[in-house]
Amino acid sequence: MNRQSPFSYQCNACGRCCRDKVITLSPYDVFMIARAAGVPSAEVVRRFTSRRGSILRFNADGACAALQGTRCGVHRGRPLACRLYPLGLERDFASGVERFVQLDPAPNSAGVYGVGGKVADFLKSQGVPEYLAMNDRYRPLIAIFRNRVNQLVDFEKVEPREFWRRATREALAESAYDANPIIDALFEPGDSVVGHIESLTKLAGENNAGESLAAAAVLLAVSLGYSPSVASEQPQ
Ligand code: SF4
Secondary structure, eight states: OOTTSEEEEEOOOOSGGGBSOOOBOOHHHHHHHHHHHTSOHHHHHHHHEEGGGTEEOBOTTSBBTTEETTEETTGGGOOHHHHHTTEEEEEOTTTOOEEEEEOOOOTTOOOEEEEEEEHHHHHHHTTHHHHHHHHHHHTHHHHHHHHHHHHHSOTTTSOHHHHHHHHHHHHHOSSSOOOOHHHHHHTOOTTOHHHHHHHHHHHHHHOOOHHHHHHHHHHHHHHTTOOTTHHHHOOO
């Protein structure tokens, strides 16, 4: 599906879609959840996320940590994936080509699918374009991190593919990962997106640990909806 494809969806707030999902979060998602919840981003990471802030947390009973009864407790700042739902979005990093897919309804969902509008109308009604635009602001950091890795690591001596494989494993580890101040900073956006991006750029320039920067580049790429390989391979 593309933005002109027929599509409409009426959410009836049954809460059944807010269970048993894997939802990747971007730094901007954490920023907006913090605003909606009225708490610092560090508390958002503790209360609502796992994998160092990069995944929405679901409780043992399957419910999202932000679900209150059948309502989203952070509705005004709900993440991009929740705004897109029941659509999924795949975007090619290099070409920008995007493709939407319709996801299966949750069991017994009260949501109503239709074809009375277009995908573009639905996206606008959910505030998706703003989220995509804000995510795009973080995109150049992937190249900034990678360029710094290339300054720090001698790939004449270190096998690049194995290096980036290790970085991907480290970035996507659920537990037992190494301390990584850049990843911590990625998911602590503070009060301003512009200020956050500036501070991450500065941090990358000052950091001398190629492995940490590489893992942060991978996790940033994934959090923005791209393949991990974008961190090491794609020109910008
Ligand atoms: S953040 Fe809100 S909309 Fe998204 S899964 Fe959790 S409760 Fe549902």
